Structure formats: structure tokens, C-alpha cells
Amino acid sequence: xxxxxxxxxxxxxxxxxxxxxxxxxxxxxxxxxxxxxxxxxxxxxxxxxxxxxxxxxxxxxxxxxxxxxxxxxxxxxxxxxxxxxxxxxxxxxxxxxxxxxxxxxxxxxxxxxxxxxxxxxxxxxxxxxxxxxxxxxxxxxxxxxxxxxxxxxxxxxxxxxxxxxxxxxxxxxxxxxxxxxxxxxxxxxxxxxxxxxxxxxxxxxxxxxxxxxxxxxxxxxxxxxxxxxxxxxxxxxxxxxxxxxxxxxxxxxxxxxxxxxxxxxxxxxxxxxxxxxx
Amino acid sequence: xxxxxxxxxxxxxxxxxxxxxxxxxxxxxxxxxxxxxxxxxxxxxxxxxxxxxxxxxxxxxxxxxxxxxxxxxxxxxxxxxxxxxxxxxxxxxxxxxxxxxxxxxxxxxxxxxxxxxxxxxxxxxxxxxxxxxxxxxxxxxxxxxxxxxxxxxxxxxxxxxxxxxxxxxxxxxxxxxxxxxxxxxxxxxxxxxxxxxxxxxxxxxxxxxxxxxxxxxxxxxxxxxxxxxxxxxxxxxxxxxxxxxxxxxxxxxxxxxxxxxxxxxxxxxxxxxxxxxxxxxxxxxxxxxxxxxxxxxxxxxxxxxxxxxxxxxxxxxxxxxxxxxxxxxxxxxxxxxxxxxxxxxxxxxxxxxxxxxxxxxxxxxxxxxxxxxxxxxxxxxxxxxxxxxxxxxxxxxxxxxxxxxxxx
Numbered sequence: 101x102x103x104x105x106x107x108x109x110x111x112x113x114x115x116x117x118x119x120x121x122x123x124x125x126x127x128x129x130x131x132x133x134x135x136x137x138x139x140x141x142x143x144x145x146x147x148x149x150x151x152x153x154x155x156x157x158x159x160x161x162x163x164x165x166x167x168x169x170x171x172x173x174x175x176x177x178x179x180x181x182x183x184x185x186x187x188x189x190x191x192x193x194x195x196x197x198x199x200x201x202x203x204x205x206x207x208x209x210x211x212x213x214x215x216x217x218x219x220x221x222x223x224x225x226x227x228x229x230x231x232x233x234x235x236x237x238x239x240x241x242x243x244x245x246x247x248x249x250x251x252x253x254x255x256x257x258x259x260x261x262x263x264x265x266x267x268x269x270x271x272x273x274x275x276x277x278x279x280x281x282x283x284x285x286x287x288x289x290x291x292x293x294x295x296x297x298x299x300x301x302x303x304x305x306x307x308x309x310x311x312x313x314x315x316x317x318x319x320x321x322x323x324x325x326x327x328x329x330x331x332x333x334x335x336x337x338x339x340x341x342x343x344x345x346x347x348x349x350x351x352x353x354x355x356x357x358x359x360x361x362x363x364x365x366x367x368x369x370x371x372x373x374x375x376x377x378x
Numbered sequence: 379x380x381x382x383x384x385x386x387x388x389x390x391x392x393x394x395x396x397x398x399x400x401x402x403x404x405x406x407x408x409x410x411x412x413x414x415x416x417x418x419x420x421x422x423x424x425x426x427x428x429x430x431x432x433x434x435x436x437x438x439x440x441x442x443x444x445x446x447x448x449x450x451x452x453x454x455x456x457x458x459x460x461x462x463x464x465x466x467x468x469x470x471x472x473x474x475x476x477x478x479x480x481x482x483x484x485x486x487x488x489x490x491x492x493x494x495x496x497x498x499x500x501x502x503x504x505x506x507x508x509x510x511x512x513x514x515x516x517x518x519x520x521x522x523x524x525x526x527x528x529x530x531x532x533x534x535x536x537x538x539x540x541x542x543x544x545x546x547x548x549x550x551x552x553x554x555x556x557x558x559x560x561x562x563x564x565x566x567x568x569x570x571x572x573x574x575x576x577x578x579x580x581x582x583x584x585x586x587x588x589x590x591x592x593x594x595x596x597x598x599x600x601x602x603x604x605x606x607x608x609x610x611x612x613x614x615x616x617x618x619x620x621x622x623x624x625x626x627x628x629x630x631x632x633x634x635x636x637x638x639x640x641x642x643x644x645x646x647x648x649x650x651x652x653x654x655x656x657x658x659x660x661x662x663x664x665x666x667x668x669x670x671x672x673x674x675x676x677x678x679x680x681x682x683x684x685x686x687x688x689x690x691x692x693x694x695x696x697x698x699x700x701x702x703x704x705x706x707x708x709x710x711x712x713x714x715x716x717x718x719x720x721x722x723x724x725x726x727x728x729x730x731x732x733x734x735x736x737x738x739x740x741x742x743x744x745x746x747x748x749x750x751x752x753x754x755x756x757x758x759x760x761x762x763x764x765x766x767x768x769x770x771x772x773x774x775x776x777x778x779x780x781x782x783x784x785x786x
Contacts, residue, residue, distance in 0.1 A: 109385045112384055112388065116384050165775075233392045236396065237391040260775050262775075265403050269437050270434075270436045281400075283457070284459070350460055
């Protein structure tokens with residue numbers, strides 16, 4: 101356990117500089133987005149009121165009020181989230197390959213550690229998972245700040261008042277990243293964690309069998325996806341989207357998720373101990 | 379210890395931020411509406427569920443209000459959301475409890491028939507063809523109530539005429555034959571507009587022994603060309619044995635971009651004799667049927683709810699004798715009369731809901747009444763208000779609109 105914690109800490113420290121930059125990019129871009137879009141709206145309102153002779157009420161009737169979700173639709177807001185997501189997906193691969201192709205074949209030293217090789221596998225998965233959750237936590241920290249800034253710039257008459265919960269509901273994209281209920285959060289991010297395990301297994305296939313392994317890895321990912329989606333595929337095939345009762349469906353998916361997770365761990369354990377070459 | 383600083387920071391942030399967020403949102407940020415009893419027995423309101431939506435700027439969220447409180451879609455757990463996707467409105471919950479295996483994959487209230495011997499299901503299965511129009515077959519399943527024996531078969535219609543769409547409106551068993559009433563939608567080539575459609579009400583008769591369609595009749599038609607359409611009257615229990623189905627046929631007119639009803643008639647389709655007859659209802663009813671508040675039929679009588687200047691008038695009409703049996707006038711205070719009006723009948727009780735367009739931004743509440751048809755007494759009166767003291771959402775620009783009244 102102790103070794104595993106040390107390894108997780110080690111993996112996080114190794115990526116922290118880039119990770120910190122990702123946080124900064126998000127912070128700066130989103131704050132800039134709030135400032136620019138709010139100021140832009142105010143300027144527009146001023147121009148309309150002064151130059152075109154609209155009254156306050158006429159303007160609101162014609163063009164509507166401004167609301168925070170409008171800012172969230174802009175590239176200022178969503179761009180950095182996309183960058184972070186892309187970086188984390190990229191790092192899922194890099195976290196393994198840097199150990200093979202880095203300055204000195206570091207994986208050699210890792211494998212020589214007096215600990216189970218599966219600990220290395222788990223520590224890498226945990227590190228990625230924590231860093232993703234960390235990004236979500238950071239976004240949740242930023243939202244009230246940004247909303248406060250928005251309310252401070254745009255006068256009360258010109259903006260729709262919404263709570264943070266409502267803001268998150270109003271934007272379907274961010275609803276996927278930060279679901280509104282805890283049970284959904286658990287399901288989404290459990291699927292995410294299983295996905296990390298499946299991709300890691302595919303990477304280990306490649307590291308074990310090289311070119312042939314790439315094919316094996318891709319096949320494994322497709323197979324895992326097909327198994328997980330099989331209840332939905334069955335319903336599509338039967339043309340009956342009410343074939344499963346809800347609780348049944350949920351239990352089957354939980355079962356399949358656990359099955360895929362354990363299969364991935366078991367295969368990775370085998371590959372790490374028997375097949376992987378340095 | 380300094381070595382662990384960064385990892386500890388990340389983990390601390392995760393627990394603090396996500397923890398606060400989900401603990402706080404579990405307490406729900408959206409306004410809570412309650413059903414407040416003004417007079418009558420609280421018990422009457424227990425089976426009522428009101429569906430609507432909550433809107434605040436760009437946010438749209440479905441909401442269900444009942445005597446238990448308010449449930450928003452966004453605050454539903456993952457199981458609740460799966461429920462919604464897989465069960466739809468959940469109209470057949472009772473049947474699903476009793477015949478779990480038989481009901482698997484079967485939905486739609488109109489597709490079921492039940493008497494003391496059997497539960498029968500009939501639906502339409504489509505086959506997509508290259509021209510876009512579709513071939514279809516009937517899927518008929520039944521379960522015997524005493525032996526639990528299940529029979530299923532797929533049955534071809536008499537001819538292979540193609541339609542854009544076919545949907546089941548009602549099914550009935552009469553002796554050894556099964557009557558399936560369907561709405562068949564076809565392209566109308568005689569009309570000027572390219573996308574004009576023709577609606578046909580078909581009655582298919584299936585012989586349950588030979589599993590063949592023995593008769594196919596078009597009992598009513600309506601086309602876009604004459605701006606006509608027909609709508610089935612809701613039945614309080616779609617599954618019960620029944621000799622007739624009722625339709626409201628409407629002819630409308632486009633004026634200034636809005637549809638306006640010009641003419642409408644109530645039609646009785648006799649499933650035994652195939653007779654199609656106009657029902658002679660009094661003029662006051664005839665002129666006031668609105669497509670938003672359709673009459674109900676419960677196997678004995680047709681129930682109308684009409685919005686008048688003084689309040690709401692609920693009328694029961696016996697179609698066998700062509701006579702109005704009773705009229706109940708519900709006088710409302712001026713402040714109760716509202717922009718929206720919903721009506722449902724169940725167990726010989728009328729459920730009426732009047733509400734303003736935007737509840738929460740409007741000081742006027744929505745009013746719910748339950749009336750007993752046999753005595754004419756109001757069994758319950760209640761209002762829907764925001765849970766906080768001053769009855770105003772006040773904090774945000776959000777409001778609720780009510781759309782559907784259900785009695786479970």
C-alpha cells in the first residue's frame with residue numbers, strides 16, 4: 101500500500117509542471133472570457149441606448165438579457181476545457197511510453213522495484229484519475245468566482261439571475277463533465293476509470309507484442325466497448341427500446357463494468373509479469 | 379512530508395470542491411413547489427402527479443409535482459434517468475408488476491386489452507424499404523390469465539399497401555376475433571402541397587384461430603387538403619373491454635399563421651357493427667370542445683370540461699340515451715381564473731387544474747380541484763405554491779409551466 105502511494109505521488113509530481121500550466125491556462129482564458137464578453141455586452145448596450153435611442157426596457161425586450169451560460173458557450177470558456185481533456189488523453193499514453201523512450205529507460209528501474217508490477221499499473225491509472233478529478237474540482241472552484249465577476253460587471257437589470265446549479269444544468273456540454281447528481285457523477289467517472297484500465301491494457305499489448313500488439317490492443321478496446329454496450333446493442337437489434345427493465349439494465353451494466361475492469365487487470369497482470377519487454 | 383504536498387493538495391481539493399458541490403446540490407437549488415390543501419380531504423390529492431417544465435433563461439428542466447413534493451429531472455439519480463428512458467411515462471406499471479415477463483419490451487397504453495380471461499397486446503412492426511415507405515405487420519401476443527400460457531404471432535395485413543406511418547389506437551377482443559383500430563398516414567397525391575398527408579382510421583379484424591386478417595375497413599378519413607384531422611377521446615382505462623371508440627373530427631382554417639377550429643363533430647365508431655355515427659351533443663358542448671381539453675370516456679359516459687366566463691363547467695353526457703346527465707358549475711373567484719387549464723377523469727371523479735402561464739413569477743397560484751361526478755361535490759381544493767413564505771421565486775427569473783395532469 102505504502103509503495104503504491106509513493107508511486108502515485110511520484111507520477112503526479114512528474115506531471116505537475118504541465119498540470120499546473122493547464123490549470124493556469126484554464127484560469128486565465130476563462131477569466132478573460134468573462135471580462136471580454138461581459139464588457140462587450142455592456143458596450144453594445146451603451147451604444148444601443150445612446151446612439152440608437154433604445155430605452156432600457158425596449159432593449160431587453162428586443163435582445164434579451166445576458167446570462168452566464170452565454171459566456172460558457174464561447175471558445176474562451178470551452179477552449180481550455182478541451183485543451184485539458186486532450187492533454188489528459190495524450191498523457192494516458194505518454195505516462196507509459198515516456199518510461200520506455202525517455203532519456204534513460206526508466207521502466208527498467210521501475211520493474212526492478214521490490215514491489216508487484218501491478219502496483220505500477222494501478223499507480224499510473226490512479227494518478228491520471230486524480231488529475232482529471234482535480235481539473236473538475238478546479239472548475240467548480242472557478243465557477244462561483246466567474247459568476248461573481250460577471251454579476252459585478254453586468255448591472256442587475258441586464259442579466260438573468262441563475263444559481264450555480266442552474267448554470268450547470270443550462271449547458272448540456274458541461275453537464276457531461278460535471279453531472280448534477282452524485283449518482284451520475286459516480287457512474288460517469290467509474291466508466292472513465294474503467295476506460296483508463298482498458299486503454300492501459302491495450303498499451304501493454306503493444307509493449308508486449310509490438311506491431312501485432314497494436315492490432316490486439318485495438319481489438320481488445322473494441323471488444324470491451326461492445327461488451328459494455330451489449331444491452332443497448334441488444335435493444336437496437338430487437339428494435340425494442342424497452343426490452344430491459346430499468347433496474348435490470350443498471351445492474352447488468354454494473355456487472356459488465358466490473359467484468360471489464362477485472363479482465364483488464366488480469367490481462368495486464370499477465371502481460372506485465374510474463375510478456376512485457378524492456 | 380513536503381514531497382507529498384502536491385498530491386495532497388489535489389486530493390484535498392477534490393474532496394472539498396466535489397464534496398461541497400454534491401452535498402449542496404443534493405439539497406436542490408431549484409425552487410420547491412408544494413401542493414397545499416385548502417379544503418377537503420388530503421387523501422384525494424395523493425394520487426395526483428402534475429408534469430411541467432421549469433425555465434430560467436436558457437435552462438429548461440422537466441418537473442413533476444405531487445403531494446410528496448417536487449422532483450426535477452436534473453436532480454434525478456442515474457436510476458431515475460434510466461427509468462425515464464426505458465419506461466417512458468410508466469403507464470403500464472400495474473401490468474408490469476403482474477406480468478413482468480410478458481410485458482417485457484411492450485409499451486403504449488393503446489396496445490393493450492384485458493378482460494377476465496386474458497391480456498392481449500397488439501402492435502405494428504415496420505419493415506423499412508428502399509423507397510422510404512414502409513411495409514408493416516401486426517405483432518399479436520396474449521397471455522391466458524389462469525394457465526399463464528403465452529401465444530405470439532406476426533400477422534400480415536390483407537394487402538401490401540404502403541403507408542408513411544401506422545399506429546395502434548385501440549384493440550378489442552370480440553369472441554374469437556381481435557379488432558385493431560389503427561391510424562394509417564399516407565401521402566396525399568391529390569393535394570397541391572407536396573407534403574400533404576391523408577389520415578385513415580382503419581379497423582382490422584383478425585381471426586384469432588387462423589391468425590389471419592379477415593377484414594380491413596377504412597372507417598374514417600381526413601386529409602390535409604381539407605385541413606381536417608381526427609383525435610381519439612381519451613378513455614379512463616384503455617385496456618378495458620369496450621364496444622365503441624369515440625373521435626373528435628376537426629376542420630380548421632389557417633388564419634394569420636394560426637390554426638383556428640371551424641367545425642368539429644363528435645363521432646362514435648362501433649367496433650361490433652362497424653357503424654360510424656355522429657353523436658348528437660348539445661350546442662353548448664359542441665361549440666366549446668378545445669383540442670387542449672379533450673373530453674373523456676369511461677365506458678358509460680362522456681365527460682366534458684368547458685371554460686366559461688364564470689368558471690368551469692363539467693358535464694357528463696350519456697351517449698346511449700343522448701342526454702346530459704348532470705352539469706356541475708365550478709365558480710371560481712376572479713383571481714383563480716387562469717391562462718392554462720387541464721382536465722382528467724378517473725374513477726368517476728373529475729380532476730381540474732387551472733394555472734397561470736408562469737407560476738412563481740405570478741402571485742396567483744395554480745388551483746387544483748377534485749369533483750365527484752355522482753354527487754357534484756368538490757372533494758378537494760388545493761393550490762400549488764412555492765415552498766418559501768412569500769410565494770415568489772424572487773431570487774431568480776425562473777418560473778414553472780404546468781402541462782400535464784395525471785392520476786395514478
